[in-house]
Amino acid sequence: MAILKIARMGNPVLARAAEAVPDPTAPDIAALVADMIETMHDAQGLGLAAPQVHVPKRVVIFHVPDERADDEAPLELMVLINPVIEALAAEIEDGWEGCLSVPGLRGVVPRYRRIAYRGVGLDGRPIQRQAAGLHARVVQHECDHLDGILYPQRMTDLRQLVFTSELHHRMSPAEAETVAAEQ
Numbered sequence: 001m002a003i004l005k006i007a008r009m010g011n012p013v014l015a016r017a018a019e020a021v022p023d024p025t026a027p028d029i030a031a032l033v034a035d036m037i038e039t040m041h042d043a044q045g046l047g048l049a050a051p052q053v054h055v056p057k058r059v060v061i062f063h064v065p066d067e068r069a070d071d072e073a074p075l076e077l078m079v080l081i082n083p084v085i086e087a088l089a090a091e092i093e094d095g096w097e098g099c100l101s102v103p104g105l106r107g108v109v110p111r112y113r114r115i116a117y118r119g120v121g122l123d124g125r126p127i128q129r130q131a132a133g134l135h136a137r138v139v140q141h142e143c144d145h146l147d148g149i150l151y152p153q154r155m156t157d158l159r160q161l162v163f164t165s166e167l168h169h170r171m172s173p174a175e176a177e178t179v180a181a182e183q
């Protein structure tokens with residue numbers, strides 16, 4: 001296992017569509033995911049997409065730790081290959097996001113509140129789930145990476161793009177803690 005270098009905004013690997021994985025059970029995919037998990041934990045992220053570690057393949061990992069769980073239960077680490085997302089309702093919710101590829105910044109991003117997603121796990125088995133709240137937000141953020149989209153491109157009001165060091169001007173320290181993680 002290894003901690004991988006994270007690509008930052010401006011790197012072309014983050015701006016193009018990633019390729020589907022023909023065999024999710026291939027050993028090189030298992031090795032990639034092991035390194036992504038180590039890299040995400042080292043960076044204290046909520047999620048990570050393969051293009052963020054310079055691998056243009058449709059692989060994402062994410063979790064919702066206990067302390068971040070909102071109206072949904074905490075989510076154990078999920079590995080999702082070739083993911084597909086579908087909105088379950090038209091309802092859109094604004095929420096703060098950060099990204100390991102856009103370090104030091106946070107922005108308010110509109111996302112679907114309720115989604116269904118599907119994909120394949122490392123064992124080759126299909127995964128199908130529904131998600132709401134932060135869980136749904138994280139999945140949408142990670143899957144956007146597979147299509148070359150970073151969260152600032154989803155923002156509708158760039159006045160809401162701020163440095164983490166300035167968040168205290170608009171929220172309490174406790175609130176700032178809840179938007180601390182990048183993904």
Ligand code: NI
Nearest residue numbers: 099100101183
């Ligand atoms: Ni990100």
